[in-house]
Amino acid sequence: MKIELQAVGTVVGGRAEPTDDDWDRETAVVALDASRFTAESLAGLDAFSHIEVVFHFDRVSEDDIQYVARHPRGNTDWPKVGIFAQRGRVRPNRIGVTVCRLVKVEGTEITVQGLDAIDGTPVLDIKPYMTGFQVRGVVEEPEWAKVLMAEYW
Amino acid sequence: MKIELQAVGTVVGGRAEPTDDDWDRETAVVALDASRFTAESLAGLDAFSHIEVVFHFDRVSEDDIQYVARHPRGNTDWPKVGIFAQRGRVRPNRIGVTVCRLVKVEGTEITVQGLDAIDGTPVLDIKPYMTGFQVRGVVEEPEWAKVLMAEYW
Numbered sequence: 001m002k003i004e005l006q007a008v009g010t011v012v013g014g015r016a017e018p019t020d021d022d023w024d025r026e027t028a029v030v031a032l033d034a035s036r037f038t039a040e041s042l043a044g045l046d047a048f049s050h051i052e053v054v055f056h057f058d059r060v061s062e063d064d065i066q067y068v069a070r071h072p073r074g075n076t077d078w079p080k081v082g083i084f085a086q087r088g089r090v091r092p093n094r095i096g097v098t099v100c101r102l103v104k105v106e107g108t109e110i111t112v113q114g115l116d117a118i119d120g121t122p123v124l125d126i127k128p129y130m131t132g133f134q135v136r137g138v139v140e141e142p143e144w145a146k147v148l149m150a151e152y153w
Numbered sequence: 154m155k156i157e158l159q160a161v162g163t164v165v166g167g168r169a170e171p172t173d174d175d176w177d178r179e180t181a182v183v184a185l186d187a188s189r190f191t192a193e194s195l196a197g198l199d200a201f202s203h204i205e206v207v208f209h210f211d212r213v214s215e216d217d218i219q220y221v222a223r224h225p226r227g228n229t230d231w232p233k234v235g236i237f238a239q240r241g242r243v244r245p246n247r248i249g250v251t252v253c254r255l256v257k258v259e260g261t262e263i264t265v266q267g268l269d270a271i272d273g274t275p276v277l278d279i280k281p282y283m284t285g286f287q288v289r290g291v292v293e294e295p296e297w298a299k300v301l302m303a304e305y306w
Binding site: 001002003004005006007008024032036037038040041042043044045047048049050052054056058067068069079080081082083084085086087091092093095097098099101114122124125126127128129130131132133134135136137138139140141142145146148149150152153 | 154155156157158159160161177185189190191192194195196197198200201202203205207209211220221222232233234235237238240244245246248250251252254267275277278279280281282283284285286287289290291292293294295298299302305306
């Protein structure tokens, strides 16, 4: 089942290389493809403090995509887990989903803070962050996930 | 910039039609494509209480995708907003992202509760829900977003 998408925009600025950690200090612009979209597609977005950005890890080669269990970040202190039990880049379809702060909207450009996608990354979708879409119920997660994320932002 | 994806699995069961609201009462299975994946791709996932499912609104026609501002759910009590300022289905690339409860993992199948995707929906990605990926900072949103979500789950 093949699904063909087209980037709705691009990440401009921010980090040039996908290094780990400290992402909240990055500011970047999500620039819509102005040949297809106008400012109207972003109307009302500035009433939200945060957005969810769906993007494509285009710098990951298809050959690097993982199908067997591996240690997150190659850290052997942590268990081997499947690619769908971690959020690393080397995943089928290479989709990233991140909530970041909306700084401002100007025309077809959104300035954001804390987006963990590098300069030039294709953007597949932009959604407003609604409290109504937050997790419901008590959250449980393994210890390694907390340790991995400790310095991420 | 065209990006070709392939569904990693399919939603099986749950709701047959995309009606609004009361999604938390639905239980469904996210079945991986067993021709490409084994249980190893889900190893360790059961240590998480929730997953984030990225899926494709494949029942939405390309002709229905919105580029101009509109009232969410057609409700004229609410302001006209752009498609990237709402989470409706009729959006470019037709991508949905939802956090739902993980009930159990068996082989290449994940039973979930509260996934707002209907029976047969192609699944593009599955990510573990980590508290480290939660929103940072104070969340603000317009009043209509709270009202719209009041009965959603």
